[in-house]
Amino acid sequence: MSSDIDITRAIFESYSQRFLQSVSMDVAVVGAGPSGLTAARYLAAAGKKVCVFERKLSPGGGMWGGGMSFPVIVVQEAGREILEEVGVRCRQHGPYHVADSIEATAKIIAGAVDAGATIFNAVTVEDVMASQGKICGIVVNWTGVLAAGMHVDPLSLEARAVVDGTGHPSEICRIVERKLGLQTPTGRVEGEKCMWADEGERLTIENTMEVYPGLYTTGMASNAVMGSPRMGPIFGGMLQSGKKVADLILEKL
Amino acid sequence: MSSDIDITRAIFESYSQRFLQSVSMDVAVVGAGPSGLTAARYLAAAGKKVCVFERKLSPGGGMWGGGMSFPVIVVQEAGREILEEVGVRCRQHGPYHVADSIEATAKIIAGAVDAGATIFNAVTVEDVMASQGKICGIVVNWTGVLAAGMHVDPLSLEARAVVDGTGHPSEICRIVERKLGLQTPTGRVEGEKCMWADEGERLTIENTMEVYPGLYTTGMASNAVMGSPRMGPIFGGMLQSGKKVADLILEKL
Amino acid sequence: MSSDIDITRAIFESYSQRFLQSVSMDVAVVGAGPSGLTAARYLAAAGKKVCVFERKLSPGGGMWGGGMSFPVIVVQEAGREILEEVGVRCRQHGPYHVADSIEATAKIIAGAVDAGATIFNAVTVEDVMASQGKICGIVVNWTGVLAAGMHVDPLSLEARAVVDGTGHPSEICRIVERKLGLQTPTGRVEGEKCMWADEGERLTIENTMEVYPGLYTTGMASNAVMGSPRMGPIFGGMLQSGKKVADLILEKL
Amino acid sequence: MSSDIDITRAIFESYSQRFLQSVSMDVAVVGAGPSGLTAARYLAAAGKKVCVFERKLSPGGGMWGGGMSFPVIVVQEAGREILEEVGVRCRQHGPYHVADSIEATAKIIAGAVDAGATIFNAVTVEDVMASQGKICGIVVNWTGVLAAGMHVDPLSLEARAVVDGTGHPSEICRIVERKLGLQTPTGRVEGEKCMWADEGERLTIENTMEVYPGLYTTGMASNAVMGSPRMGPIFGGMLQSGKKVADLILEKL
């Protein structure tokens, strides 16, 4: 049966090496939705060491289901360009472009990996590390351990920048709001406002920013923090927000 | 707010067109795991109209989590070739090749879509259509409707061949076993046997077959029906089984 | 098996046509209880394009169960007239009229449909659309998708007026309260007060009003917003409230 | 506050009278789906004392949701006639007729009540009464009592005939199968077979029969007992089965 344990060794040794390399990274992206993955792709392409942490087993976030689980998404012109960079085929539909939501999600994931980002799935970020007024890392645990209600301590990983790509719940911003206070005008997570696609798309890009030293928002988390409208299954703003947060971080690091 | 409903129209019209085109297809693959997606890729590449039906929101099946949620998979030589066809990067590790499980899963999904297969997610196949001793279609419902315990009738879709790619549960074969009887030596789903990677890999290819007129098994469902060993996170046999079932169907249709 | 997929086609094409016609409507009624359905009946009879959105599979709201699940309801004179418009048989009982709660519910549903309203069931309204200080649509998703905890984006539908007929929870008003603020004296959902049938009946009609530009309340939602008494299984006030909200909207549109 | 308790008295006295009148009846129909309600309508129209017992709060069974929760149903010619008897508007669609599933359900309920049937909702039939080789009544409890897991005895109601209209689960037949044995060729509930609309429609009428002295099946329960195909969202056969069971019973009583 030696081949069975050769498989075990191959998997564990590969993982072990990858985990130890990720104990200290340039950027930790929390949440593997379209904006987080896009941010990771641009950051990795620029040579940064980037890891993405996803609570679920499958990355992709809310993009797989399209709108109302009809697996189709919509983008505007700027979004179409970003989709095409990872090989997604878009079709014109009135003033918009539509794409298969499954194709788009799979290729955004593949694009981030191809650019050099590492994705850890089935891992929950349950806290951040902070010292001297700056976020300097994340605190992770197995999602399964939490699901089973097991009382187990997490582990810390160091990061020079952390991106909250958790969407509407803006989980990391909420942790920082409660424990440290955000450095936004109100200092609080305002919550997303009523649906308004155009306005939401425009603002998600504008709202993409550093909300506490070392902590950035992207995608719908940006709008949730700043109290801007939600968007529904139009994803161009989210992709552009991912690109913008990459730019903001590259200026700093 | 007209842009918001333009998005709604774009999504629903695209879906509507896709759904109506899929009411009658050549091959229905049930379960979007690695073997089902690989079968779909080869069949679509050969010009067949193929749809894949996945119960969950995200395709990929049990491949995202690698082994024990360490996101790494292992393949042998033949499997490596199939992975490389969709652009997955493999690294030698002792007698095996290892790959990032997330990269592999995303690219197998993208590969099937690029070849022309249509994936329907969040849809459960709850029965098959049968008439005159042949499986001739599938019966589908929204996974969410079933999760909510709503009493709602399903809809039927016609297919000239149906592939059971649901893995260990071999759900479609169990339906046929109960309602019609399988045309295997024992007529029953035997259940997978103890783990034995090499033997399991060899047999999953051998066991890939037509188990009732119009119904084929692939991947771990093949071993579950025939009572062969399970394999763990080595995926070469599954990919080869997907290729084989495509060949078997192409001979028939 | 062609007949099976003819059935599929007939159902999907009919639905598709109905859905696309409903992407933009005059009035969206949220909640298919007695007041919402009555409002829909009068509005449709007046030539407006009205759709009713019900979270559950079966419309009818809290009327099926009568009082304490004894399937009988009570109305006063004005309510009796509205019930008789849809063919419900009432019997005098002391100062009141009683009717079979099941007959009444079924006929109120049928009455709305006969008048031309479209009912969408198994659909949850999870948000509204707002722009420039006016509610201009609703945001919907499958109830099953939400029940299954699937992360899926909703779709938007345009409406010139929205009616909150969700009863005590006054769900739409609570969304607007949180995101925009209501334009009632306190700006808040006050919650229903203690049971007092006569007073509650009188006030539910008085409280039926526009609470934010484009958003109207009807039935028990009106009392919940304004902090008036609840009523129990006497339904005349609710039916009159449905009639009143129809009148209010017809004046505006 | 006297009006509040006048309402209570009006409801309880009406119910009390109705309950005591129903302690002994001609026909007890279990399950308020389309076939059971149709049977109840014809039986009541023929002057029989008929009660329908529904476990849920809302009657209508699996008809509200159409196919896959697209609220549209399909019937053939014979079914169209039965629908039109209760005022449902049908539209031709290829070889079939389509109708709004919500309109159809509401009107089938209203039709049964108008004909004189009494519907008890929120009541579960948990057993039958049997003596001297004949089913002679049903044993009922509140659905809520059972849902709460309360240990409470049921009450008995006498009926000269009992109709199992519970659909696929064929609950009453399963009770009799276990406790007394059915008087069908195999004596067992065979379970429905794979979907085949035409064949299923034809057989559901043929399978409508007396399966034990005093116990009749209708609709999908007939096919489940006899091991015939299921049908999906085509309802003509079910409506005709409801009509047939009424005829069978009228011959006997």
Add this chain to the structure above:
Amino acid sequence: MSSDIDITRAIFESYSQRFLQSVSMDVAVVGAGPSGLTAARYLAAAGKKVCVFERKLSPGGGMWGGGMSFPVIVVQEAGREILEEVGVRCRQHGPYHVADSIEATAKIIAGAVDAGATIFNAVTVEDVMASQGKICGIVVNWTGVLAAGMHVDPLSLEARAVVDGTGHPSEICRIVERKLGLQTPTGRVEGEKCMWADEGERLTIENTMEVYPGLYTTGMASNAVMGSPRMGPIFGGMLQSGKKVADLILEKL
């Protein structure tokens, strides 16, 4: 089978008569714990029409389980006398008297019934009736209907006085606090304080009072409203509180 439905008739007619007699009563006691049942016993013995409403199937509240489910309770001298009035045997133990908690509970229930009180079990009081600044009745529903999540309206019953005997949750007081405001010094339910048996016993009697016109507290609900210590499995104070609330009400009615 006529005997079976004679049983049904006997039960329903007895209940029906009892229910209709209880539509209007002198005192409604909410919660069948030791203080509520004792209050009911003294009130009924004084000739008042008293009903006790218990959410669970079995009356008795928290007394069955003694302390830490060791079925023994403790009383002081004054409590012993009240227990002996209903025939409970007490044994001296140091400064206290102990009794079998099961004997005590059963006999307190029997004592209330023997004195003429009517107990309704499996019924939840979900609201009160109020008009002109006075509580004038209760609003009830089946506990099972609520457990099943069924949307069903409650019924109203008239009472000249209402006693909150629901213990720590002080459910009725919380409803009145939220909807009307209590007429205690703070106007709020303060919540019970830390355990201190002697102090708690003394105060529960002192705190027994009218907290809103027509609404009285008894037993642990009194301490919860006024923010006094809890007591644990010593029941003398609760019994004396039940006696006191009866006296207070008898003075008023």
Add this chain to the structure above:
Amino acid sequence: MSSDIDITRAIFESYSQRFLQSVSMDVAVVGAGPSGLTAARYLAAAGKKVCVFERKLSPGGGMWGGGMSFPVIVVQEAGREILEEVGVRCRQHGPYHVADSIEATAKIIAGAVDAGATIFNAVTVEDVMASQGKICGIVVNWTGVLAAGMHVDPLSLEARAVVDGTGHPSEICRIVERKLGLQTPTGRVEGEKCMWADEGERLTIENTMEVYPGLYTTGMASNAVMGSPRMGPIFGGMLQSGKKVADLILEKL
């Protein structure tokens, strides 16, 4: 605070003494329903050391809820006499006598305790002790420990006779059926048959017997073991069965 721990001491010492006295008893009755409690009353009155073990916190079994949670029960003449022995007031109703189900349950409990039986509540009997072909005790655990899913061993208590008074589930008989085989004609628990009050009442007395050396059935457990009809809310047969099992055991011990 010394009084608080005096209460603790009083309760624990009383319980401790009672528990140690019950480590070995004459008769263990499992299930505190009407038949088990009646058996316990007669056995204790005859001088036997009897303990009753009840899984729930409140004894009384299925009697509290009357029929369909209308709190009324029915008995025939023989049952009336047994009820009156414990002071329950019965009223004639046609051929039957009716009683308040709550009064009856409380007084049957009190009657057993007054006669000298000890009731342990919140305790589950999870097994029996057997040696040399005879049941010689029971194996108990806290119900709460089992509800919490804690892995904790039970304790054994010795009894010269064990009575299965668990009603329809006939839990103790099922344990013995599985582990040792019953000594009834079929050796199996047959399960109760359809409702037939008269026949069920007659047979429950006839079926009351020793089903394995040292193990007796009473009440509905007797009918469940022997495959006789169930009875509903008529309790005379159960009470007579309790009396009969006491007689059978007194002959043996």
Add this chain to the structure above:
Amino acid sequence: MSSDIDITRAIFESYSQRFLQSVSMDVAVVGAGPSGLTAARYLAAAGKKVCVFERKLSPGGGMWGGGMSFPVIVVQEAGREILEEVGVRCRQHGPYHVADSIEATAKIIAGAVDAGATIFNAVTVEDVMASQGKICGIVVNWTGVLAAGMHVDPLSLEARAVVDGTGHPSEICRIVERKLGLQTPTGRVEGEKCMWADEGERLTIENTMEVYPGLYTTGMASNAVMGSPRMGPIFGGMLQSGKKVADLILEKL
């Protein structure tokens, strides 16, 4: 079978004696994690009567799982010494010492017991006793009783000092905060701050203090009360905090 009940007697008598001895104690430690157990060890070694109360069946708290369920823990020099006192083997790893988390947990438990502390498991502390401005005991119940939702009163145990060793939830401090107010600068439980191992370790010792007369915190509960950083799987600070709280109490008692 006499041996079976000899086992029952042996267990119950041993427990009974231990329980009665623990009705009044010097120190009650709530929560059997590493800091609580260490405090208990030093206190018992100094001759105090100490009991530890653990909600779960197994003591050890969050130490069994190491970090992220990799069963390894880390300590600094001072922690190493405390671990070695109970025989745990540590290995140098960079600036730290690592130990097997399972070995460490088992030996910390054994160490406390060997020193003379009594551990009660499966027991929940649901309140404290307070009189005259001082915590003077705890109020306990079976965890299983609470898990089963049974309504059962707790029992009181007297203690001259109470230690809150419940970790992050700081359950005892939260009870006192709500009912009495803490005597810390803010009077409130602040909640733990972001992870920072060094700072957290230093502060947990500093924060170990008397927060209300008679109530002390230890370990992570100290940081949670004072709003200091959390630590993750480094346990030296917790062990030192346990030692410190023992010293503080020894000074007082």
Add this chain to the structure above:
Amino acid sequence: MSSDIDITRAIFESYSQRFLQSVSMDVAVVGAGPSGLTAARYLAAAGKKVCVFERKLSPGGGMWGGGMSFPVIVVQEAGREILEEVGVRCRQHGPYHVADSIEATAKIIAGAVDAGATIFNAVTVEDVMASQGKICGIVVNWTGVLAAGMHVDPLSLEARAVVDGTGHPSEICRIVERKLGLQTPTGRVEGEKCMWADEGERLTIENTMEVYPGLYTTGMASNAVMGSPRMGPIFGGMLQSGKKVADLILEKL
């Protein structure tokens, strides 16, 4: 913040080394109850490489709770000797010895670790490896992954012998029974019989054996496989069974 990630590195590197050393072992013990841990202690002391796999976070199995969660256990003379080998203090009680169940459990765990066994907690053994008629390893997964319902493949570990120490469920034997057939007289898991302490203790030692080449049972799993009586909270037989299985394996390896 470098110290935080030094802790992460220290933990992961220690674990990684331990995991890779355990990929191939002499003996895999499944279940960390008293018999499995005792077997592991003797085997490790004899120089074998032994790993114990425990599904829960805390080892110890059913011993922590003593009898009925009174934390005391009982042993006979032979058991006392084994307990004293690991330092547990026993006290004579009639014919038996009693010990604190918490002390005993902690010291049995510590004893196994001190002897050189490695314990993996929070890991579930979900299958075995088998080839050529011999069990040759185990197949493991994270318990948390399974609890979360994540679809993730397990990993294989090689072992020359496997011990089923899972107690009554005898999980490993049930897997082998289903997939390969046991090599016991009946080939099936018989299930434990009624409680009989002496007989159970004697037989658990006798039943400790090799049930399939490479698979041994110990403790209560032995009695469950062979259909012998269960024992309750007397642990001597289990400890002796652990010792015996170690001897049997040492003879073979």
